[in-house]
Amino acid sequence: MKDLFSKIYRDKGPLGKWADQAEGYFVFPKLEGQISNRMKFQGREVITWSINDYLGLANHPEVRKADEEAVKKWGSAYPMGARMMSGHTDLHEQLQNELAEFVSKEAAYVLNFGYQGILSTIDALVGKDDVIVYDVDAHACIIDGVRLHLGKRFTYKHNDLDSIELNLARAEKIAEQTGGGVLFISEGVFGMRGEQGKLKEIVELKKKYNFRLLVDDAHGFGTLGKTGAGAGEEQGVQDQIDVYFATFAKSMASTGAFIAADKEIIDYLKYNLRSQMFAKSLQMSLVEGALKRLDLIRKSPEFKNKLWDNVNALQNGLKAKGFDIGTTTSCVTPVYLKGSIPEAMALVKDLRENFGIFCSIVVYPVIPKGLILLRMIPTATHTMEDIEITLDAFSAIRERLENGTYKKLSQALMEKMGE
Numbered sequence: 487m488k489d490l491f492s493k494i495y496r497d498k499g500p501l502g503k504w505a506d507q508a509e510g511y512f513v514f515p516k517l518e519g520q521i522s523n524r525m526k527f528q529g530r531e532v533i534t535w536s537i538n539d540y541l542g543l544a545n546h547p548e549v550r551k552a553d554e555e556a557v558k559k560w561g562s563a564y565p566m567g568a569r570m571m572s573g574h575t576d577l578h579e580q581l582q583n584e585l586a587e588f589v590s591k592e593a594a595y596v597l598n599f600g601y602q603g604i605l606s607t608i609d610a611l612v613g614k615d616d617v618i619v620y621d622v623d624a625h626a627c628i629i630d631g632v633r634l635h636l637g638k639r640f641t642y643k644h645n646d647l648d649s650i651e652l653n654l655a656r657a658e659k660i661a662e663q664t665g666g667g668v669l670f671i672s673e674g675v676f677g678m679r680g681e682q683g684k685l686k687e688i689v690e691l692k693k694k695y696n697f698r699l700l701v702d703d704a705h706g707f708g709t710l711g712k713t714g715a716g717a718g719e720e721q722g723v724q725d726q727i728d729v730y731f732a733t734f735a736k737s738m739a740s741t742g743a744f745i746a747a748d749k750e751i752i753d754y755l756k757y758n759l760r761s762q763m764f765a766k767s768l769q770m771s772l773v774e775g776a777l778k779r780l781d782l783i784r785k786s787p788e789f790k791n792k793l794w795d796n797v798n799a800l801q802n803g804l805k806a807k808g809f810d811i812g813t814t815t816s817c818v819t820p821v822y823l824k825g826s827i828p829e830a831m832a833l834v835k836d837l838r839e840n841f842g843i844f845c846s847i848v849v850y851p852v853i854p855k856g857l858i859l860l861r862m863i864p865t866a867t868h869t870m871e872d873i874e875i876t877l878d879a880f881s882a883i884r885e886r887l888e889n890g891t892y893k894k895l896s897q898a899l900m901e902k903m904g905e
């Protein structure tokens with residue numbers, strides 16, 4: 487018999503194996519200073535393109551004031567306990583009512599964390615006779631929610647309507663045999679590639695197939711739709727989304743999340759979401775802070791307008807320079823380049839140290855081998871100067887990638903890793 491830890495001593499896992507080369511720099515980097523378009527990394531100022539503070543609310547003076555006053559008033563503990571036991575307050579209820587109204591649903595329920603919340607939502611919505619259909623590129627929280635499911639599940643090819651229909655037909659056939667129903671899960675915006683889920687086309691399929699639709703709109707909430715109510719509003723199908731989910735971790739620049747649906751569904755979920763029934767309620771400073779943020783989103787469309795001015799300038803600028811930004815239809819801006827992982831590391835180091843640009847890199851196994859994805863999140867706090875500097879820097883690093891500079895720089899690393 488083996489020591490349980492033997493596998494850990496041997497291998498830290500698909501990402502952990504890069505720890506020696508990457509930790510503190512490519513992973514677990516320490517960005518310092520106030521959250522904004524410019525922060526400090528290892529002592530030098532960088533333009534930050536990896537922070538999901540889409541609307542720039544993290545440091546808005548009214549938000550900071552509301553957060554600080556709430557902490558002064560309540561401390562960080564209140565309320566203690568899970569919502570159902572001793573963690574419920576009038577302000578939680580007020581936030582729920584305001585969120586429900588904002589996303590045009592009858593009711594909402596505030597969650598302590600998005601990840602656990604959506605995982606439990608999936609768990610609570612399905613029984614062993616039900617069937618789940620979900621996108622192969624789904625976020626980890628959806629995948630983990632599906633992992634709890636004891637019945638059948640089908641993935642469809644990313645945002646592919648033929649594959650969606652094929653799998654819906656399969657799911658329906660099985661549900662007819664088991665006597666269960668079908669849960670369809672899509673994201674409002676896929677956070678890596680930036681494509682919106684095909685919600686309009688998916689809800690159209692409701693005429694042909696019998697299913698309920700859960701949408702994770704983490705990146706759509708606050709950024710899409712006329713009022714900022716998300717991808718459903720943008721595509722004109724919010725009323726056809728049966729369960730709507732968004733986190734506070736992006737446009738709301740905070741912690742927490744919510745689900746919204748018909749009152750009867752929320753009434754069921756609030757009694758059945760295990761991650762909320764057995765975990766501490768969201769603290770008051772986060773609840774009051776969320777009320778303030780929501781208020782600003784509702785009354786200040788200029789944040790979203792500024793965000794989109796920046797998104798358009800960045801994405802059009804990249805396209806004009808011949809960069810492949812894939813098929814994004816949201817603020818998420820991917821830039822695809824070709825190269826190995828060591829080349830990607832050399833390139834990002836160059837970007838940070840010689841050009842003062844900080845953005846996230848995504849490599850295999852998250853995307854296919856040989857591709858480098860530089861993922862950029864424009865926000866309302868970026869300036870046209872930030873965008874111009876970044877576009878010039880990207881042209882320079884592409885030239886260096888193509889003329890083999892990074893290959894040379896990364897040679898030692900490549901030898902070490904047997905590439």
Ligand SMILES: Cc1ncc(COP(=O)(O)O)c(C=O)c1O
Nearest residue numbers: 599600601625704733735742743
């Ligand atoms: C698509 C998506 N769903 C859910 C979550 C989880 O939300 P939270 O950070 O509130 O746990 C995230 C990340 O924030 C996300 O990107």
